Amino acid sequence: MIGNDVIDLAYQVKLFKAFKSDRLNHKIFTPNELARLNHDDSLSLLRRWTMKEAAYKAHQRIYQLKPKFNPFQIDTHLIDAKQGTAKIQDHNFNLSSTTSKDCIFSSVDTVQHQINLNYTSDQHLLHQLCLLFDTKSIHICKDELNIPSFYLNNQVKPISLTKHGKFKWATIYSPNC
Amino acid sequence: MSKANRIDRLKEIIKPYVEDADKLKDIDESTKFIDDLAINSAHLVDIILDVEDAFDIRIENDEMEQMLDVGAALQIIDKKTASS
Numbered sequence: 001m002i003g004n005d006v007i008d009l010a011y012q013v014k015l016f017k018a019f020k021s022d023r024l025n026h027k028i029f030t031p032n033e034l035a036r037l038n039h040d041d042s043l044s045l046l047r048r049w050t051m052k053e054a055a056y057k058a059h060q061r062i063y064q065l066k067p068k069f070n071p072f073q074i075d076t077h078l079i080d081a082k083q084g085t086a087k088i089q090d091h092n093f094n095l096s097s098t099t100s101k102d103c104i105f106s107s108v109d110t111v112q113h114q115i116n117l118n119y120t121s122d123q124h125l126l127h128q129l130c131l132l133f134d135t136k137s138i139h140i141c142k143d144e145l146n147i148p149s150f151y152l153n154n155q156v157k158p159i160s161l162t163k164h165g166k167f168k169w170a171t172i173y174s175p176n177c
Numbered sequence: 178m179s180k181a182n183r184i185d186r187l188k189e190i191i192k193p194y195v196e197d198a199d200k201l202k203d204i205d206e207s208t209k210f211i212d213d214l215a216i217n218s219a220h221l222v223d224i225i226l227d228v229e230d231a232f233d234i235r236i237e238n239d240e241m242e243q244m245l246d247v248g249a250a251l252q253i254i255d256k257k258t259a260s261s
Contacts, residue, residue, distance in 0.1 A: 068242045146212050164217045
């Protein structure tokens with residue numbers, strides 16, 4: 001199931017408090033992650049955050065859960081510079097991350113091919129979706145759990161949305177899936 | 178401190194994390210931080226730490242889980258300040 005998250009590093013530097021206080025760390029990280037904190041640089045810690053959020057979105061959609069804020073219950077593992085895993089209860093997610101000088105983006109890997117769309121406005125996203133699916137009308141709605149989907153003809157398709165600072169990304173399954 | 182005053186104080190705390198200031202105008206107990214104010218989840222941790230400092234309380238992780246809207250935040254603040 002899809003799930004994504006982006007962090008704008010410029011915006012983050014300004015607003016996100018440094019990962020230096022125990023008080024903060026214990027609200028975000030699992031005991032396993034806390035044991036590794038001294039081995040992680042700041043970008044790795046921020047990457048773990050995006051992985052937690054991306055996995056949370058996929059997990060919430062699979063089990064149709066009420067929204068909650070529980071990063072300390074999502075255990076991440078960094079395999080290399082791009083690949084990692086996140087465990088929520090008994091569910092393991094594989095994730096891919098991209099780190100640039102401006103942002104970190106993570107998404108849950110799925111068997112089905114997915115497309116990540118970088119967009120500037122809701123209108124821009126709808127335009128891209130219409131082109132991809134060769135249609136003139138698509139609309140995006142969130143359900144009562146605040147999980148977004150897009151509506152194409154009579155079909156409901158999953159979409160994961162993430163915005164931070166100047167970055168906006170959507171993840172969908174490829175039209176061929 | 179009245180409920181209106183506590184909401185105003187909370188509003189001051191969350192203001193730096195809201196990109197569209199207009200969204201803060203009609204804030205009430207039902208206002209959701211992520212859905213209604215478009216606050217990035219990364220900044221929820223900042224808000225929780227700022228609330229702890231402003232009200233001189235400590236919010237436990239199981240309480241933090243539910244702190245997704247103004248009403249839940251006020252309930253936690255009330256409970257914690259009453260017991261301190």
